[in-house]
Amino acid sequence: MQRQKANPHMLPNGFSYQRRALSAQKSLDLFYHLQQNLNWQQPNTTVYGRTGPIPRLQCFISDNDIEYGYSHSKLVVEPWPAILLALRKRLEAHLQQPFNSLLVNYYRDGNDTMGWHSDDEIELGFQPTIVCISLGAERVLKLKHKASNKVTDLLLHSGSCLVMNGDSQRDYQHAIAKQTTLAHPRISLTFRYILPKRS
Template structure:
């Protein structure tokens, strides 16, 4: 049985699968509470246009010892997997059919925390990376646009307990973002599982 067969997301030059009820609300809420409490959150700074700016969210990188990850000019050395993150990873791997050796945790405290336009196309992810995104807590809008375009082509509300998988050529042709919003929203925790190549 294909977990994602009943919800196709058809965009050209992309392979997207979405499962809105991957976790029950009770399980998602429990994982959210524990992960927010147990994670040693960081807010690194990035250098843009001659100035340093704090990343507009809190982040932490976990993974196998060799799975260091570089993005936005920052190199993240992995923290060792916790028992809870091993459990979460095993559930995601079982659903996706793909091993993962690292996970980036992004904590959006409110609507002003965000993620700018980007593609997950760092060299260590390989040519056609599989990125599995598990969403806990508040619902946030996930936007997609063609590389080189300024127009949003597709948006998806990523709800509590949902799983989004991006694979195939998606990162070659598409960018994604989680934009700032003015309305009040609950905190959101996003876990993006990846395979870091050596």
């Protein structure tokens, strides 16, 4: 399997990265606010027939009519805190793209992970736009091209913004691998638009 480190200015099609979307102080303040105030969950998930708790904590925030789940688990929906609603509106104005839900992942240290996956659930529609804001410890996001298995490593800095759109979810999987020597936590905010269920 080929591996390379990503130049943030030369990412694959469908990916764009801004290192300093939030200032260092704003990133730190938001990290501690969310760490202390969100209702963190650790749902069970089923992978390859085995069921157990996910290796991280989560909080799912959305508009009232939105439900979301994966790997046979439904996430408990939380209302929008004012600070995250304001960030959502800034992103919507900047990207000219609506968002109605937010999955927040809390990686307590380098042992917490996210396995290989694409955000290609049918509820996300065709060519979804996923925006990821990173706070706290730096972690490596791995991008794997589905056809070639080529893996690109992108270091996600605190306060950075990664946008995945176009054919990114069709053509690539992504993951956060273990970094066992890392003792510090990270929070990721992944904004998305989920299609409302038809009645």
